[in-house]
Amino acid sequence: MKKHHNNPDSCTACTVCIANCPVTAATRKFRGPKMVGPTLERMRLSQDDIEPSLEYCSNCKNCDMSCPSGVPISTLNMLARAKYFKNRKRSLRDWILSHGEKMAKLSAATPGMANFGMKMSRGILKKIGISDKAPLPAYASKSFSKLFKNLKQTSYPDKVVFYPGCFINYNDPQVGMDFVAVMQANKLEVIVEEGFVCCGSPLVVNGFLDEAEENAKQNVQILKKWTDKGYPIITCCTSCGLMLKQEYQELFHIEGVAEYAKHLYDADEFLLDLHDQGRLNTNFGTLNEKYMYHAPCHLRAQGMGLPGVELLALIPGLDVQDADAGCCGISGNYGFKDDKYDISMEIGSGLFKTIKESGRDTVVSECGTCRLQIGHGANVKTLHPLTLVRKSYEAYHK
Amino acid sequence: MQKTTVVVIGGGATGVGILRDLCMRGVDAILLEQQDLAYGTSSRYHGLLHSGGRYAVKDAEAGKECIEENTILRKIGRHCVEQTEGFFARTHLDDEAFEGKWVEACAKVGIPTIPISVEEALRLEPNLSPKIKSVYRVPDAAIDGFRMVWQNVASARKYGGRVLTYTTVVGIEHSNNQVVGIKVRNTLTGEVSNIACDFIVSAAGSWAGEIAALAGINVNVQPDRGTLIAFNHRITSRIVNRLRPASDGDIFVPHGSITILGTTSASVNKPDDTVPNAKEVVELLNIGEALFEDIRSYRMLRAFAGTRPLYSADPNATGRGASRGFVTLDHAHDGLKGFVSVVGGKFTTYRLMAEKVTDLVCGYLNVKTPCRTAVENLVEDTSPALMAKARLYFPAYGAELAASRLGSEGLEKVIARIQEKPEKRQLLCECENVTMAEVEEAAADSTSYMISDVRRKTRMGMGTCQGAFCTFRSVGAVDANGLSWGKDTNVLFKEFLQGRWKGIRPILWGNVMREMELTRGIYEGTLNINGAIDNEGI
Numbered sequence A: 001m002k003k004h005h006n007n008p009d010s011c012t013a014c015t016v017c018i019a020n021c022p023v024t025a026a027t028r029k030f031r032g033p034k035m036v037g038p039t040l041e042r043m044r045l046s047q048d049d050i051e052p053s054l055e056y057c058s059n060c061k062n063c064d065m066s067c068p069s070g071v072p073i074s075t076l077n078m079l080a081r082a083k084y085f086k087n088r089k090r091s092l093r094d095w096i097l098s099h100g101e102k103m104a105k106l107s108a109a110t111p112g113m114a115n116f117g118m119k120m121s122r123g124i125l126k127k128i129g130i131s132d133k134a135p136l137p138a139y140a141s142k143s144f145s146k147l148f149k150n151l152k153q154t155s156y157p158d159k160v161v162f163y164p165g166c167f168i169n170y171n172d173p174q175v176g177m178d179f180v181a182v183m184q185a186n187k188l189e190v191i192v193e194e195g196f197v198c199c200g201s202p203l204v205v206n207g208f209l210d211e212a213e214e215n216a217k218q219n220v221q222i223l224k225k226w227t228d229k230g231y232p233i234i235t236c237c238t239s240c241g242l243m244l245k246q247e248y249q250e251l252f253h254i255e256g257v258a259e260y261a262k263h264l265y266d267a268d269e270f271l272l273d274l275h276d277q278g279r280l281n282t283n284f285g286t287l288n289e290k291y292m293y294h295a296p297c298h299l300r301a302q303g304m305g306l307p308g309v310e311l312l313a314l315i316p317g318l319d320v321q322d323a324d325a326g327c328c329g330i331s332g333n334y335g336f337k338d339d340k341y342d343i344s345m346e347i348g349s350g351l352f353k354t355i356k357e358s359g360r361d362t363v364v365s366e367c368g369t370c371r372l373q374i375g376h377g378a379n380v381k382t383l384h385p386l387t388l389v390r391k392s393y394e395a396y397h398k
Numbered sequence B: 001m002q003k004t005t006v007v008v009i010g011g012g013a014t015g016v017g018i019l020r021d022l023c024m025r026g027v028d029a030i031l032l033e034q035q036d037l038a039y040g041t042s043s044r045y046h047g048l049l050h051s052g053g054r055y056a057v058k059d060a061e062a063g064k065e066c067i068e069e070n071t072i073l074r075k076i077g078r079h080c081v082e083q084t085e086g087f088f089a090r091t092h093l094d095d096e097a098f099e100g101k102w103v104e105a106c107a108k109v110g111i112p113t114i115p116i117s118v119e120e121a122l123r124l125e126p127n128l129s130p131k132i133k134s135v136y137r138v139p140d141a142a143i144d145g146f147r148m149v150w151q152n153v154a155s156a157r158k159y160g161g162r163v164l165t166y167t168t169v170v171g172i173e174h175s176n177n178q179v180v181g182i183k184v185r186n187t188l189t190g191e192v193s194n195i196a197c198d199f200i201v202s203a204a205g206s207w208a209g210e211i212a213a214l215a216g217i218n219v220n221v222q223p224d225r226g227t228l229i230a231f232n233h234r235i236t237s238r239i240v241n242r243l244r245p246a247s248d249g250d251i252f253v254p255h256g257s258i259t260i261l262g263t264t265s266a267s268v269n270k271p272d273d274t275v276p277n278a279k280e281v282v283e284l285l286n287i288g289e290a291l292f293e294d295i296r297s298y299r300m301l302r303a304f305a306g307t308r309p310l311y312s313a314d315p316n317a318t319g320r321g322a323s324r325g326f327v328t329l330d331h332a333h334d335g336l337k338g339f340v341s342v343v344g345g346k347f348t349t350y351r352l353m354a355e356k357v358t359d360l361v362c363g364y365l366n367v368k369t370p371c372r373t374a375v376e377n378l379v380e381d382t383s384p385a386l387m388a389k390a391r392l393y394f395p396a397y398g399a400e401l402a403a404s405r406l407g408s409e410g411l412e413k414v415i416a417r418i419q420e421k422p423e424k425r426q427l428l429c430e431c432e433n434v435t436m437a438e439v440e441e442a443a444a445d446s447t448s449y450m451i452s453d454v455r456r457k458t459r460m461g462m463g464t465c466q467g468a469f470c471t472f473r474s475v476g477a478v479d480a481n482g483l484s485w486g487k488d489t490n491v492l493f494k495e496f497l498q499g500r501w502k503g504i505r506p507i508l509w510g511n512v513m514r515e516m517e518l519t520r521g522i523y524e525g526t527l528n529i530n531g532a533i534d535n536e537g538i
Ligand SMILES: Cc1cc2nc3c(=O)[nH]c(=O)nc-3n(C[C@H](O)[C@H](O)[C@H](O)COP(=O)(O)OP(=O)(O)OC[C@H]3O[C@@H](n4cnc5c(N)ncnc54)[C@H](O)[C@@H]3O)c2cc1C
Pocket: B009, B010, B011, B012, B013, B014, B015, B032, B033, B034, B035, B037, B038, B039, B040, B041, B042, B043, B044, B045, B046, B047, B048, B049, B050, B167, B168, B169, B170, B203, B204, B205, B206, B207, B211, B224, B225, B226, B227, B228, B262, B263, B305, B306, B307, B308, B309, B344, B345, B346, B347, B348, B349
């Protein structure tokens, strides 16, 4: 992409993206990625109007993945959404859903209270447009950064920088702790920067593009600083990873992203790389357990295969089956919205069915919100792959 | 036999302008066009409603005419003119000394030029090359040839004007050195007939020499071919002219969803020598790069060419040296009364040309009604109530465009079609946002005989996919509607696809190539329109 506007030129109108769009399959309310993305982009450059179905794009990126011409279709949609909101008021609902980090900080002092308040106020949330059925995440009693500060790591010469992201930091810190344990087992010391802010993914989907850009600038500066020093950056959240690595380049014009992006890894991907180099600690203890695996869309969008599945295959006794049943429907905060909840459940229905039919009671997946949705839709337990890796290392020493 | 007072030859800007003017002054008139309206140069052109800046230095009179007509058309032609304004930008390659001369010349003929900083220009048009040296704002505008021609015809029809398309003039009937009629041939049926008339006005553009020759009169029109490139999106929202003595590849004009770059200039023998070639395209890209550095990363849709009707009394003058002003030739001086040719000129000055010719004709006919084409709008504004209604039925980004193409009456009809069958709201042409209902309305018009006629009325097939998807859909629609001209669908397919192909062939690389392979797959593979499978005897 060149210069300051998005170039819809690569689209050949082949409509492959429509065939692969889970939202289009679930509802006629969405006119489809090709139409709303590159096709209307040409119109948006020449006139002002409102495309009502723009709000139905979930930014799941299945269109981008399927496009044979490399058009960043969903990003065109997100930019159009930002343009739409430039001179319009946002709803309280969208503000709340986009500002998980701020909300978390507000309630950090008394997380127990916040969760209690949240349960009580589902009725109120429903009134502002957040579904009362959706699987909203609870806040953890202690954030990852707090837990991490109190953790004594063994120091090693080789270090990695961890970008935890909001979900791990505030909702599911155990994944972060598992990550650190796995790194330590591989003789790596983990650095966590205080200055990291929300990657911006939840802001972008609700049109808070300017705020997302502010966050991006801050993160880019820090990420670049570390990669310049030769440290790899690792995420355990595939949406954060996609944002930091790829979407920043599509959405903004910030120097340095392309350079650090080469050294930014998903945790599973990073461990597999270590394995390829013969440096992975393979002292895996046997786990005679069965799991289903779900590949988050934002992992697939990064085009790195399914490192989680490959990694777990190294663990003796472990039986992990890839569900291979498409999008779970949640797409960040899309499925939390009252008017999108049913669509989101419809999108996930195929996956839920596959999981239920497998008879396995636990699903492994990298993405935090996918795990919430799957737990809700398929009524199963969920785990991050690293939790199993840690468990296997620990089993070895027992 | 049909009878009328005046026959106007040529359904381009000049012809329709004359038809409208005559009809508004109460003169009975018929316009004849050998193909479809706007088939000639009036759609194979750049679509720049000149401020006059391009001519000011070399031809002050033309510059003055332009700014005057530009001011009139921006008012009366609101629904075919897009008031984009324009830039004149001097690049690092252009002579600095010319700039001062140009500013002075513009001031002399009353063309407002406002200097702005390069920084400001880049803020307004971020795709412009940062290497440009200086920029001025001028009141250029974009004018859509198809819509302008149609709107003139719609207005003329209101005043009783008649239009016959696919009707070519084959003879001029006269007795005692006075025109008495015209012989025409229907190009679709081959049928020949006569129309009785007192007066013939030839507004046949580059073909004017051929028409005059039918009466044994010599009119020296030298067709001068210009090639243009249409890009897939609006790379600039303003017209951008190169600030240098008028030359090739100087101008970018945004039109609706696309941008047009042109033009070249070369003398040709035939008025319909309009097949563009790759060499011209590459030349234009090379030149265009000075204004828009990233030009090669923008997808081209097609190339197209038209011929300028350059008139010169001196048979040896050619190209840009020949006069771009216009002349009205009263052939009474050649010994035939009741026959006038109008030649040369520009799209921008069509109304003025029409006024001059109509004045002359009315003089002979003793009609005293004054010209009002400069004060009466081409089409009336669509009422806010109707627009609000249209927005309920048309998809996003569709209502305004449809209204400007259809006018109030047509818009009502298309809305009625959608009201009757809501599924007709779906887009038949997704790239240019044209509904099934509008295509059906255009197809049912008495001037439609093939899919390209529908295209010219709607812009269907003129966007990104260049007919890949809308060809089979529109052929299907025509077939399903049982239109008399829609019987042989194979012919319909080929006519339309070949028309698209003509402009694609000279730009067949990169994305265009991929698009064409997709199109070929659909039509040759899936639909087997070339009968390849039959030929193999399967
Ligand atoms: C490449 C290019 C770019 C240009 N750009 C601009 C611009 O940006 N701005 C501007 O102001 N001007 C521009 N011009 C000039 C402008 O387009 C022409 O001057 C104008 O369109 C001429 O209109 P017309 O009606 O005289 O001719 P035409 O539009 O050619 O109309 C003549 C019509 O007569 C018909 N005809 C011919 N023979 C017969 C027959 N025997 N019987 C019946 N009908 C017949 C033809 O089919 C044709 O439709 C450009 C020209 C070219 C070539």
